[in-house]
Amino acid sequence: MSTMRRKVSGEVPEALRLARSIWPRTAGGTRHARRVQVRGPSEGRVVREIALEGSTERTARGIGVARDGSLRVSAGGQLVAIERAAVVAWSVEIASKRARKVVSAPAVLDDGSCVITCGRAVCFVDAHGAVRGRIELEVGLDDSGPAPNVTPDGALIVTCPTGEVIRIDADGARELGAFGYDVVAPAIDDEGAMYVAGYAGRGAVCLEPDGRVRWRGGARDADMLATVRATGESAFGVVNDGRTVFIARDGSQLGAYGAAGGCGELSGGDWALVAQDRVARVDARGVARWERALVLPSLHWGGLGPVIDRDDRLAVPTLEGVELLDARNGSVVAAVALGEPPIDLAMIAEGRVAVLLATRLVIID
Structure with missing residues (x-):
């Protein structure tokens, strides 16, 4: 690991704790499992619409849920707080339109504050919408949209288009390694191991909490947000190869499915997978149990995928909105x-x- 120069201004927390909420960051949490232990929607009824001022298709990024149930939305270069009554509580500009910098989705912390990236900067926004602190790094940060991730010991993990994975904690900013190009946020398991998609470089990689390589799982062009199950198996989408690779705890490949997708954790060892042309339920080796055709213009590098409730019911994106599916048969x-x-x-x-x-x-709902 090598130490990176950083410029710190304002108040920066020494340790972070992700919000103990239903969906604190991209793909539902640190593991990107996209699964929650509550009942999902069943009626398919629109109950609220909230306009996002200044937002466009290019600048709408993602959603996080605070511990009190309020929402944080990154859109139009702003971070917007929405109360449980669907009223906008506040908004704060992270990047001006003139600056043309890409703002990430938010990672919501347990005190209601957020961490969000913009250009080379990591910004800390408090629960009332004030930008309290900022860390400026010497490299540009991931601009694909997903939120930065948080380790069990309170460190922030950010990634770069130039391939670096960086750990930021009370001791400073340290590069854990360079793994390829356009590296998106890694999945992080409950012990702190990181699952990195090292596009055009090291491929699918698992890192120990201290940054040492635990295993390399092949899939040289893995480029989508990885997902890791509570039991240690992982999934990596590979757009160039048109497949999703499934990897065992020891780094050996279990199998692959013939489309690159964002994955979520179903019961019984199965996966729900959303690709640009289909949604599928596959087993641990990537063998399809069922498939349904769909059309999507983008998966936002795996930031967009299925949402899975406690009963294995799915909410999945479609070209015209959302479908609610029974995961037993699609x-x-x-x-x-x-x-x-x-x-x-x-x-x-x-x-x-x-x-x-x-x-x-x-x-x-």
């Missing part, structure tokens, strides 16, 4: 027409999902 429970494809989905409460679109946030 049958449609309800279809929600919103007129455009989602940019992010998040379970925000019992029976309720939020859908981020280009200029608005829609809540369905």
Whole structure:
């Protein structure tokens, strides 16, 4: 590991704790499992729409849920707080339109504050919408959209288009290694191991909490947000190869499925997978149990994928909105027409999902 220069201004917390909420960051949490232990929506009814001022398809990024159930939404270069009553509480500009810097989705912390990246900077926004601190690094940070991740011991993990994975803690900013190009946020398991998609470099890699390589799983062009199960098996989407690779705890490949997708954890060792042309349920080796055709313009490097409830019911993005599916057989429970494809989905409460679109946030139950 090598120490990186950084410029710190304002108040920067020494240790971070991700919000103990239903969906604190991209893909539902540190492991990107996209699974919650509450009942999901069943009616497919739109109950709220909130306009996001200044947001566009290019600048809408993602959703996080605070411990008190309020929402944090990154859209239009702003971080927006939405109360449980679907009222905008505050918004704060992270990047001006003139600056043309890409803002990430938020990682919501346990005190209601957020960490969000913009250009070379990591910004800390408090629970009332004030930017309290900022860390400026010497390299540009990931601009693909997903939120930065947080380790069990309170460190922040950020990544770079030039391939670096960086750990930021009370001791400073340290580069854990360079793994390829356009590296998105790694999945992090409950022990702190990191699952990195090292595109055009080291491929699928698992790192020990201190940054040492535990295993390399092949898939040289792995480039989508990785997912790791509670039991240690992991999934990596590989767009160039048109496949998703499934890897055992020891780094050996279990199998692959013939489409690159964002994965979520189903019961019984199965995966739910959303690719640009289909949604599928596959077993641990990537063998399909069922498939349904769909069309999506983008998965936002795996930031967009299925949302899975306690009963294995799915909410999945479609070209025109969202479908609610029964994961047992892929049958449609309800279809929600919103007129455009989602940019992010998040379970925000019992029976309720939020859908981020280009200029608005829609809540369905």
